[in-house]
Amino acid sequence: MTFLFKQKQLFKSKHLSVNITKFALLLLALPITLAAQTVTSITTTLTAQDQALIDWVDQRSDSILAELKIHVEMNTGTQNIDGLNAYRDVLNSNLQKLGFTTQTHSSPSMPILTCASEEFHIADHLSATRQGSSPIRLLLNGHMDTVFNLDDEFQTLKVMPDGVLKGPGVADMKGGIVIMLNALRALNEAGILDDANMTVLFNSDEEIGSLGSRPLIEEIAQQHDIGLVFEGSHKNLVTRARKGLGQARFKISGRESHAGSAHQSGVSASLELANKIIAVENLTDYDNQTTVNVGVMAGGEKRNTIPGCAEAYIDMRFPDQAAGETLKAEIEKIAQQKFVNNPLYPELPISEHWATLHRPAKAINPTVDSLIAHAMGLSTVIGEPIQGTRYAGGGTDGSIAQGVGLPTFDSLGMDGDGAHSSREESTAASLIARTKLATVMIARLIDGRITLKK
Structure with missing residues (x-):
């Protein structure tokens, strides 16, 4: 993508006047793509x-x-x-x-x-x-x-x-x-x-x-x-x-139970994971060039059984190391947060997680x-x-x-x-x-x- 600006056209037009100070701050906040077209080709001949x-x-x-x-x-x-x-x-x-x-x-x-x-x-x-x-x-x-x-x-x-x-x-x-x-x-x-x-x-x-x-x-x-x-x-x-790139995994352990006769005795790992997935996906911030994608998720084994285990595999993308560390910390916080509660089994569900920033x-x-x-x-x-x-x-x-x-x-x-x-x-x-x-x-x-x- 090429980003070339003609300052006179940008700062002053028939319908718009832009405060230069505010625009300068905006430029500083823009992603690195703005600078990504400034390499000038050399002129060379073949020997x-x-x-x-x-x-x-x-x-x-x-x-x-x-x-x-x-x-x-x-x-x-x-x-x-x-x-x-x-x-x-x-x-x-x-x-x-x-x-x-x-x-x-x-x-x-x-x-x-x-x-x-x-x-x-x-x-x-x-x-x-x-x-x-x-x-x-x-x-x-x-x-x-x-x-x-x-x-x-x-x-x-x-x-x-x-x-x-x-x-x-x-x-x-x-x-x-x-x-x-x-x-x-x-x-x-x-x-x-x-x-x-x-x-x-x-x-x-x-x-x-x-x-x-x-x-x-x-x-x-x-x-x-x-x-x-x-x-x-x-x-x-x-x-x-x-x-930069990162990845994370969630594993949720609940309690299996019959979905009809003993629904109240189950703790749904899939429901807990679903809530975590929504929270994780909400971390995506296009303005700050940060994205999250829950690319793989699975839970349960049978239609008529409260799922006892669920898992997810997550992708992270970020513009710099600080943003990556912040994103990783937020995902770990969500992993530790509890969304589903059954008073009969207060210790459940159990959430485990793994996360790493594998490419700077x-x-x-x-x-x-x-x-x-x-x-x-x-x-x-x-x-x-x-x-x-x-x-x-x-x-x-x-x-x-x-x-x-x-x-x-x-x-x-x-x-x-x-x-x-x-x-x-x-x-x-x-x-x-x-x-x-x-x-x-x-x-x-x-x-x-x-x-x-x-």
Whole structure:
């Protein structure tokens, strides 16, 4: 979204006079989106080395598309541990062939606060390193998992006659991984990768908030100078800043009873949860860029039984850490509040909760702005030009990396739409153009041709 103001038109018009002091205060209160279109593209030309890298990609466009199909059709839903293990083996083999030293990293399983007292298992993550002479230490990051489970109907990549690509994870983010791998191959064949001081990190749990891999991301991020995340863009707008994310779970324990003959002896967990849900949803405040969504709720087992257990899974979005902490505190307060009372069983219902702020807000960063400006300039001469920037409500692992001090550009993947749904799509043109862009960008970072603001 672009926000450009002509002050004379805004402050004074035929029908409206605005108090400048009040307007200045209003500007301060507006969300970060207002600043999200101020990055100015650089003007650049391609060197012979740049052109050679671009030619390498062009000559392999068919094989890159074929490779994308293989990646997309390997199911890697976050809960498909076998599928993620197989996919990690593919990535491990590819990186080893490029001269990387690889290592797997495990995350412990996590108990989930539900009526069934479930446990969530996380597949191992993969890191790969190369140590060269480049003074810039680069971290390239992508996530292996998607939101599509093994039993989902959306499992294949369809290439439409007009070049549109439809498939699970095509933009989020199998396309980004294929772009990264081919950029590394091009750099390797050109001898540029020999100088790289680089780590590649693939985690397996991004779609559940990187709850297991966050410590690993933070540890590795602090060992590098620049982060590049291969998440996709939208409408050729790359993300400059992002909201923070949190999540919470409620579990309510009541007392089951016959809904007809002993209704008065029951304590409805579902009724208690319903009241809490209304209170939680009322925390949404669009003016302050804070939203809450109770995305999953369940309660009871039978129509004719007062439900003895109910549960909810909650999403939180916020503009900064202070707003996130306030939101989390309000949700915890609601969790502890009691709405349903049966004098026969005053101790019931029992409410349990869990809440975490799993991704910090990603603020505007001058070093990232330099990278975006360079990417915009390069994309103009390469093709599929980046049109500008945006402020996103969605989170990525770039937020975690930048949260511990690593300037991170997190929209180097394919341009797409419909993520997390059966409408997910991108284009073949975007796949090839972004592969060219990533290849030249990484080459220029390795050899120091990109001037970065601090």
